Amino acid sequence: MNRYPWWKYAILAVALVVGLLYTLPNFFGEAPAVQVSSGKVTVRVDAQLATRVRDALAAAGLTPDGVQFDGNSVRARFANTDEQIRARDVIAQALNPDPADPSYIVALNLVSRSPAWLASIRALPMYLGLDLRGGVHFLMQVDMQAALTRRAETLASDARTLLRERDVRHAGVTREGQAVEVRFRDAATRAAALAVLRERLPEVSWVEAGEGEALRLVGTLRPEAARAVQEQALRQNITTLNNRVNELGVAEPVIQQQGLDRIVVQLPGVQDTAKAKDIIGRTATLEVRLVDDSAEAAAAAIGQGPVPFGTERYVERGGAPLIVKRQVILTGENLTDAQPGFDSQTQEPAVHLTLDAKGARIFRDVTRENVGKRMAILLFEKGKGEVVTAPVIRSEIAGGRVQISGRMTTQEAADVALLLRAGSLAAPMEIIEERTIGPSLGAENIAQGFNSVLWGFVAIAVFMCAYYALFGVFSTLALAFNLLLLVAVLSMLQATLTLPGIAAIALTLGMAIDANVLINERVREELRGGAPPQLAIHNGYERAWGTILDSNVTTLIAGVALLAFGSGPVRGFAVVHCLGILTSMFSAVVFSRGLVNLWYGRQKKLKSVSIGQIWRPDTDGKPASGG
Numbered sequence: 001m002n003r004y005p006w007w008k009y010a011i012l013a014v015a016l017v018v019g020l021l022y023t024l025p026n027f028f029g030e031a032p033a034v035q036v037s038s039g040k041v042t043v044r045v046d047a048q049l050a051t052r053v054r055d056a057l058a059a060a061g062l063t064p065d066g067v068q069f070d071g072n073s074v075r076a077r078f079a080n081t082d083e084q085i086r087a088r089d090v091i092a093q094a095l096n097p098d099p100a101d102p103s104y105i106v107a108l109n110l111v112s113r114s115p116a117w118l119a120s121i122r123a124l125p126m127y128l129g130l131d132l133r134g135g136v137h138f139l140m141q142v143d144m145q146a147a148l149t150r151r152a153e154t155l156a157s158d159a160r161t162l163l164r165e166r167d168v169r170h171a172g173v174t175r176e177g178q179a180v181e182v183r184f185r186d187a188a189t190r191a192a193a194l195a196v197l198r199e200r201l202p203e204v205s206w207v208e209a210g211e212g213e214a215l216r217l218v219g220t221l222r223p224e225a226a227r228a229v230q231e232q233a234l235r236q237n238i239t240t241l242n243n244r245v246n247e248l249g250v251a252e253p254v255i256q257q258q259g260l261d262r263i264v265v266q267l268p269g270v271q272d273t274a275k276a277k278d279i280i281g282r283t284a285t286l287e288v289r290l291v292d293d294s295a296e297a298a299a300a301a302i303g304q305g306p307v308p309f310g311t312e313r314y315v316e317r318g319g320a321p322l323i324v325k326r327q328v329i330l331t332g333e334n335l336t337d338a339q340p341g342f343d344s345q346t347q348e349p350a351v352h353l354t355l356d357a358k359g360a361r362i363f364r365d366v367t368r369e370n371v372g373k374r375m376a377i378l379l380f381e382k383g384k385g386e387v388v389t390a391p392v393i394r395s396e397i398a399g400g401r402v403q404i405s406g407r408m409t410t411q412e413a414a415d416v417a418l419l420l421r422a423g424s425l426a427a428p429m430e431i432i433e434e435r436t437i438g439p440s441l442g443a444e445n446i447a448q449g450f451n452s453v454l455w456g457f458v459a460i461a462v463f464m465c466a467y468y469a470l471f472g473v474f475s476t477l478a479l480a481f482n483l484l485l486l487v488a489v490l491s492m493l494q495a496t497l498t499l500p501g502i503a504a505i506a507l508t509l510g511m512a513i514d515a516n517v518l519i520n521e522r523v524r525e526e527l528r529g530g531a532p533p534q535l536a537i538h539n540g541y542e543r544a545w546g547t548i549l550d551s552n553v554t555t556l557i558a559g560v561a562l563l564a565f566g567s568g569p570v571r572g573f574a575v576v577h578c579l580g581i582l583t584s585m586f587s588a589v590v591f592s593r594g595l596v597n598l599w600y601g602r603q604k605k606l607k608s609v610s611i612g613q614i615w616r617p618d619t620d621g622k623p624a625s626g627g
Contacts, residue, residue: 129498286332334359360400449502470610508580515588
């Protein structure tokens with residue numbers, strides 16, 4: 001009756017071992033480290049960089065605890081912060097000969113001390129939030145007026161193109177602030193232009209102005225269109241910041257909207273505020289321009305002549321100079337996707353770009369008029385531009401799908417696609433609030449949170465053992481198993497643990513023991529009714545299950561609501577809360593039943609169970625004990 005088959009015990013044993021393995025990394029703590037990541041969009045971080053870091057540290061007499069390449073950055077771990085700071089200076093000097101133009105970002109960070117064999121099975125510690133680990137917090141203001149101004153510049157270019165396509169003559173199209181002005185010499189032409197512009201640019205409100213030969217059309221964005229531009233600018237900036245920060249390997253960054261025009265950025269574990277600003281500032285602007293292939297440009301490229309008027313000198317990825325025209329054909333705003341792939345004809349690595357409708361139209365016209373010429377794709381970062389690639393236009397390219405190929409490896413194609421997908425900022429931003437949470441404050445929060453969970457567990461264990469005797473011990477072991485599983489699952493999911501998350505763990509302990517209280521009281525009730533001990537145990541678990549399921553499901557519904565509609569700390573609380581409910585149902589019912597079955601299940605003539613005092617009327621009216 002109260003016996004588990006061997007496979008159930010096997011499942012419990014596997015769950016226990018897995019829980020131990022994936023909980024273990026959280027007890028090793030973190031070590032001070034130096035993180036090296038790419039400081040330019042055209043500089044790649046690879047395994048060879050780890051060798052350069054080791055050589056630089058060895059030359060300076062520094063011995064790191066470990067140097068590892070994790071795909072996006074190289075991290076060197078040290079025993080103390082003094083060595084960490086010395087190592088940062090040594091590595092920065094070795095990798096960045098010119099401090100004014102650094103190729104790599106060298107920043108202080110924290111990494112896990114867990115051994116390599118645990119990392120090899122993907123047993124990694126939970127991420128800790130800003131309040132536990134320390135780090136930097138920025139509140140950034142998005143310049144919405146600049147976004148509207150940039151949109152007005154685009155509209156001026158669109159109006160110029162539309163009037164040329166419809167053969168409507170005008171005296172000039174200019175941007176005045178956030179308005180577009182089109183000048184005309186006669187009323188008939190202005191009327192024709194007004195009809196075209198209202199048809200093709202419905203988001204713009206056009207007003208007639210001027211008199212005589214100074215006739216004008218003044219266009220401004222409609223209020224709903226202006227709001228859409230601002231919302232899109234905010235979304236694009238958040239996406240770009242996410243792409244850049246994720247590429248740099250910062251663990252679990254928080255980048256989210258606050259209000260109508262602000263963005264919150266939190267980088268846990270980053271202690272160097274200046275370097276954190278560098279990371280935030282690493283946002284590239286994409287531009288597509290034509291290459292000047294004239295003889296004067298060729299002479300200027302090799303330094304034998306001046307740069308022709310209307311052009312600029314840039315450097316390709318290989319270091320060769322290139323003369324590029326100033327006129328910008330497309331920007332990152334027109335790019336919707338970039339994926340690595342292969343050329344369908346030559347099978348060479350390539351990057352496949354997808355443009356929006358406006359970009360596709362512009363690209364079709366430009367490629368039709370410039371077959372055989374080169375087109376440069378530039379990425380601008382911190383005011384400096386570099387040529388990612390400069391392919392030759394083979395034919396007119398229509399449909400909004402563009403292929404970049406030529407002299408690229410598979411890895412380079414993937415890197416270029418990543419950089420282009422990251423896009424550009426739709427509007428400038430400035431940091432209006434900056435806050436650093438030191439590791440000492442984070443360690444204090446961790447200690448306080450750990451103590452709250454520990455003393456809560458001890459208090460529950462003392463009460464359960466005193467009130468329910470041996471069944472209280474089983475309940476306490478099940479509660480410990482529940483805590484082990486919860487931490488293991490959070491570690492497997494690489495969830496971020498915050499102070500609200502620790503509060504949720506403490507709350508989970510109190511809620512999880514409730515199921516064991518229901519079971520124990522139900523067993524007592526069966527014994528009080530005169531049922532044999534084995535039957536009382538069986539009926540106690542079977543009849544308490546329905547109540548346990550109902551109570552946990554209703555609590556889970558509330559947790560899912562918090563998860564769906566909450567944000568920030570509320571979501572962190574809800575994640576731990578929901579996972580704790582699921583693990584508590586397994587531990588309270590399955591694991592504790594396994595312990596009870598293991599202890600009592602094989603006793604055929606069981607006369608009593610140790611479950612504390614059972615008050616029931618005896619034949620002489622006195623209370624009797626259940627054992």
